[in-house]
Amino acid sequence: MSFTLNINGRKHTVDVEPDTPLLWVLRDEIGLKGTKFGCGIAACGACTVHIDGEATRTCVLPVEAAVDTEITTIEGLAGNGELHRVQEAWIRNQVPQCGYCQSGMIMAVSALLEQNPRPTDAEIDEAITNVCRCGTYQRVRDSIHELSNA
Amino acid sequence: MASIGKITRRGLLATGALVGGGLVLGLTLSPNRLKIGSASVLEEDEVLLNTWVKISPDNRITVITPHSEMGQGANTALAMMLADEMDADWDLVKFVEAPALPEFANTGLGRGYVLGDTSIPAFAKPMVEFAFFNLAKSMDLQITGGSLSIRLTGEYGMRRAGASARAMLVQAAAERWDVDPSAINVSDSIVSHGNKSATFGELSSEAARLEPPLNPRQKERSEFKLIGTSQPRRDIPAKVDGTAVFGIDVELPDMVYAAIRHAPAFGGTVASIDEGSVAGMPGVIKVVNLDDAVAVVADKYWRAKTALEALDVTFDGGPDGNATSDSIFASYADALDKNDSSAHFESGDAAGVISGAADVVRSEYRVPFLAHACMEPMNCTAVVKDGKCEIWTGSQNPLAARTFAADAIGLSPDKVTVHNQFLGGGFGRRGRDDFVPQAARIANQLDRPVKLIWSREEDIQHDHYRPAVANRFEAVLGGDGLPSAWSNLYINVGQDEPEEAPDIPYGIANQSIRKVSMSQPIRLGPWRSVGHTQHSFFNESFVDELAHKAGMDPFAYRRALLQGQPRHRKVLETAAEKAGWGDPLPADRARGIALEQSFGSIVAQVAEVSLSEDGTVRVHRVTAAVDVGTAVNPDAVEAQIQSGIIYGLTAALYGNITIDGGRVEQSNFHDYEMVHMAEAPEIEVHIINSGEKTGGAGEPGTPPVAPAVANALFVLSGKRIRSLPVMLHDLRPATGSQQVS
Ligand code: FES
Ligand code: FES
Numbered sequence: 001m002s003f004t005l006n007i008n009g010r011k012h013t014v015d016v017e018p019d020t021p022l023l024w025v026l027r028d029e030i031g032l033k034g035t036k037f038g039c040g041i042a043a044c045g046a047c048t049v050h051i052d053g054e055a056t057r058t059c060v061l062p063v064e065a066a067v068d069t070e071i072t073t074i075e076g077l078a079g080n081g082e083l084h085r086v087q088e089a090w091i092r093n094q095v096p097q098c099g100y101c102q103s104g105m106i107m108a109v110s111a112l113l114e115q116n117p118r119p120t121d122a123e124i125d126e127a128i129t130n131v132c133r134c135g136t137y138q139r140v141r142d143s144i145h146e147l148s149n150a
Numbered sequence: 151m152a153s154i155g156k157i158t159r160r161g162l163l164a165t166g167a168l169v170g171g172g173l174v175l176g177l178t179l180s181p182n183r184l185k186i187g188s189a190s191v192l193e194e195d196e197v198l199l200n201t202w203v204k205i206s207p208d209n210r211i212t213v214i215t216p217h218s219e220m221g222q223g224a225n226t227a228l229a230m231m232l233a234d235e236m237d238a239d240w241d242l243v244k245f246v247e248a249p250a251l252p253e254f255a256n257t258g259l260g261r262g263y264v265l266g267d268t269s270i271p272a273f274a275k276p277m278v279e280f281a282f283f284n285l286a287k288s289m290d291l292q293i294t295g296g297s298l299s300i301r302l303t304g305e306y307g308m309r310r311a312g313a314s315a316r317a318m319l320v321q322a323a324a325e326r327w328d329v330d331p332s333a334i335n336v337s338d339s340i341v342s343h344g345n346k347s348a349t350f351g352e353l354s355s356e357a358a359r360l361e362p363p364l365n366p367r368q369k370e371r372s373e374f375k376l377i378g379t380s381q382p383r384r385d386i387p388a389k390v391d392g393t394a395v396f397g398i399d400v401e402l403p404d405m406v407y408a409a410i411r412h413a414p415a416f417g418g419t420v421a422s423i424d425e426g427s428v429a430g431m432p433g434v435i436k437v438v439n440l441d442d443a444v445a446v447v448a449d450k451y452w453r454a455k456t457a458l459e460a461l462d463v464t465f466d467g468g469p470d471g472n473a474t475s476d477s478i479f480a481s482y483a484d485a486l487d488k489n490d491s492s493a494h495f496e497s498g499d500a501a502g503v504i505s506g507a508a509d510v511v512r513s514e515y516r517v518p519f520l521a522h523a524c525m526e527p528m529n530c531t532a533v534v535k536d537g538k539c540e541i542w543t544g545s546q547n548p549l550a551a552r553t554f555a556a557d558a559i560g561l562s563p564d565k566v567t568v569h570n571q572f573l574g575g576g577f578g579r580r581g582r583d584d585f586v587p588q589a590a591r592i593a594n595q596l597d598r599p600v601k602l603i604w605s606r607e608e609d610i611q612h613d614h615y616r617p618a619v620a621n622r623f624e625a626v627l628g629g630d631g632l633p634s635a636w637s638n639l640y641i642n643v644g645q646d647e648p649e650e651a652p653d654i655p656y657g658i659a660n661q662s663i664r665k666v667s668m669s670q671p672i673r674l675g676p677w678r679s680v681g682h683t684q685h686s687f688f689n690e691s692f693v694d695e696l697a698h699k700a701g702m703d704p705f706a707y708r709r710a711l712l713q714g715q716p717r718h719r720k721v722l723e724t725a726a727e728k729a730g731w732g733d734p735l736p737a738d739r740a741r742g743i744a745l746e747q748s749f750g751s752i753v754a755q756v757a758e759v760s761l762s763e764d765g766t767v768r769v770h771r772v773t774a775a776v777d778v779g780t781a782v783n784p785d786a787v788e789a790q791i792q793s794g795i796i797y798g799l800t801a802a803l804y805g806n807i808t809i810d811g812g813r814v815e816q817s818n819f820h821d822y823e824m825v826h827m828a829e830a831p832e833i834e835v836h837i838i839n840s841g842e843k844t845g846g847a848g849e850p851g852t853p854p855v856a857p858a859v860a861n862a863l864f865v866l867s868g869k870r871i872r873s874l875p876v877m878l879h880d881l882r883p884a885t886g887s888q889q890v891s
Contacts, residue, residue: 016450016452017432017452017453017456020450020452021452024450024451024452027451028407028450028451028452029450031401032392033392033395033398033399033401034391034392034393035392036396036398036525036526036574037398037527037603038525038526038527038606039606039818039819040605040606040818041606041818041819041820043818043819043820044525044819044824046525073392074391074392075391075392077391078391083390083391087390087391090386090389090390091382091386091387091390094382094383094386094785094786094789095386095390096385096386096389096390097223097789097790097793098524098525098526098572098573098574098575098576099385099386099388099389099394099396099572099574100396100524100525100526100572100574100575101525102389102390103392106390124827125826125827125828126828128826128827129826129827129828130826130827131525131819131824131826132525132796133523133524133525133575133577133797133824134525134575134793134796134797135792135793135794135795135796135797135825135830136789136792136793137796137825137826137827137830138792138830138832138833139789139792140827141827141830
């Protein structure tokens with residue numbers, strides 16, 4: 001079936017089965033490989049993008065549910081050639097290690113800060129449930145606090 | 151342990167001019183003294199390790215680093231070591247991870263290491279066998295593991311190459327200006343004498359005509375300018391904007407996808423496949439029987455996966471289809487009873503002291519199997535065409551990956567090229583590249599590239615696991631409360647690596663550390679810090695037991711046992727002091743301490759833990775003191791220790807791979823749980839630059855955290871945790887608990 005998606009401000013039409021998860025549409029149909037596959041059961045957050053501004057795990061989201069939404073992926077987070085402030089903080093604080101979880105982490109954090117510019121530690125714990133096997137959590141938390149106080 | 155022979159003149163090969171000018175220097179160590187045990191493992195003309203540096207006429211320096219980037223920042227640190235020795239301008243230094251650079255295409259060995267494209271030296275084949283992992287690591291061909299990048303490639307390769315290059319540039323300037331080389335200054339990639347100066351680039355072509363020096367002078371620690379400063383890792387920018395290409399992201403024209411399911415039981419094989427069950431499903435191209443697994447190939451990954459789920463396939467149960475975790479632990483208990491053991495380390499007469507003692511402290515410990523759960527599921531892209539095979543994957547060991555691929559499809563290794571990509575986590579798993587021969591075999595049945603992706607379920611259930619093991623301790627305390635005898639009988643399941651893991655740093659006169667070697671049915675592999683994970687939990691828990699038995703403070707107890715070990719004592723004291731050891735804590739909190747030496751580094755950790763009435767365990771703070779000798783890039787060392795602690799804490803609290811019916815019961819993050827932000831402690835890392843030999847950073851953070859947490863939980867609950875993970879224990883605050891720390 002054919003679906004038209006609005007991704008990073010551009011329209012893309014894809015022809016896939018309606019239950020295909022958005023993750024695989026982004027990666028293999030559109031070629032946006034920044035969004036990662038980690039678990040396939042919405043348990044790790046590697047596949048997080050923004051859907052209408054909400055951090056959303058796409059490995060279990062059928063493509064048909066994403067029609068008529070605004071999708072932003074890690075590739076679309078930076079605007080006009082300028083990194084998003086979360087991305088800048090990630091470089092400043094040397095957050096990524098292997099980096100594989102970080103697209104999802106950055107998408108989750110940027111959505112959180114949009115909705116709650118000064119999250120408490122408890123609010124961070126509740127909102128950011130992404131898995132990072134490299135254990136970058138402390139630098140993620142420090143960066144969130146730094147951005148909250150900016 | 152292996153030692154490195156000195157560099158011979160012959161060992162320095164391949165220096166020369168670049169097309170278009172400039173200097174290229176390839177440094178190779180010829181290790182005629184590399185030995186494992188008593189066997190010499192390398193022939194004299196075989197090659198240990200090499201390092202390339204290129205200086206272009208426009209004054210840019212390119213370093214080729216042979217290690218895989220999996221988040222440890224090794225390549226940045228390696229380039230720093232080279233640049234420091236050269237007195238290069240760091241901003242002009244770039245590094246390239248293998249592959250690339252056509253300049254090297256015809257220099258056989260360089261290409262071999264860098265592009266994975268020379269015939270395998272005789273020593274490299276056995277590298278794939280675990281018994282030789284140590285050897286392979288020591289050779290450091292392209293293996294990233296054992297926390298050895300900095301210790302070997304850096305210390306022996308990069309620094310030496312940098313010093314050689316600098317000496318050649320100085321010599322070139324001395325000849326050009328007709329002055330004494332010793333009167334020449336070098337700073338920020340500029341060579342100068344009086345009012346004359348030239349850039350490295352300007353001198354590079356002249357330098358290229360010189361013979362590289364036999365023994366270039368290397369800097370003293372006090373002369374380091376770059377080493378020891380925190381420099382941003384060069385791999386990070388691509389990891390914040392989605393442009394970093396991991397193995398799973400490789401895209402080739404005309405590529406198709408494969409999904410795989412393994413026989414669930416270890417050693418199991420495919421019994422039957424009904425290909426008709428997926429005939430006509432969208433996009434399906436082929437079903438491939440891989441003997442112990444089946445793969446479905448389709449035009450899209452999701453279609454391959456969907457068809458795989460629909461595929462009618464049966465597997466036999468394998469030779470150990472009845473194995474369970476209980477049966478494996480029971481076999482360990484039997485073996486420990488029988489005590490058919492061999493000595494690991496003996497001093498004094500521990501057995502005599504123990505048999506003559508009225509009061510012997512006895513404990514048994516055990517740890518479960520663990521999966522690595524790298525964030526990036528296993529994957530490999532392969533194409534086989536015209537008798538050649540190309541592989542794209544993220545490997546800790548690209549050279550072995552090439553052998554695996556070649557063997558799988560009957561090609562000679564020189565027909566296989568491995569393009570190594572960023573690794574989405576390694577932790578030892580990506581030194582066991584079983585997905586590579588699988589992809590090669592699938593590609594061999596197609597005429598186009600195929601990307602094989604394992605699901606997370608396959609990853610958790612078909613890993614090469616950290617072994618479950620067990621041990622038994624006996625100890626006797628002397629009149630001063632310190633142990634007069636220490637006996638440790640432990641199970642070794644063929645993963646006795648590294649050799650020193652069961653050792654203790656403590657001054658105990660009578661020690662008997664013995665192993666019972668046996669086999670078990672589960673597939674094993676190296677797991678971040680290998681044997682240190684279990685032995686550190688055993689040893690550091692038991693020494694804590696002895697401290698409590700003696701009625702002494704666990705920190706003071708260890709310290710008293712470290713009289714002859716000033717480095718260890720300093721590390722222990724630093725951790726205790728920075729953690730505020732002995733300072734009052736809220737009633738539901740306590741501290742636990744542990745110390746471990748591994749991979750040439752010494753780490754002590756103090757965990758501050760709470761236990762609530764409902765049994766919830768929370769680790770609030772971990773204070774680590776770390777002696778890595780010299781921290782090349784301190785910020786990256788801190789990150790690695792933080793990382794190692796979270797990895798070890800995940801295992802300590804939750805990690806539990808269990809076996810039933812010869813197969814793994816867990817399958818994904820819902821039943822193989824991870825520490826998240828909410829459970830992550832605040833971590834403080836204190837780096838001690840002792841100036842001793844450089845140690846690793848990637849692994850040594852992992853071992854001490856489990857015993858540190860368990861030791862704190864003893865204080866809180868009165869219950870000694872002798873098996874992991876913690877979550878299996880029903881812990882409650884002890885009434886009137888003794889807040890000894
Ligand atoms: S891949 Fe979607 S949450 Fe893990
Ligand atoms: S940076 Fe490696 S998993 Fe998060």
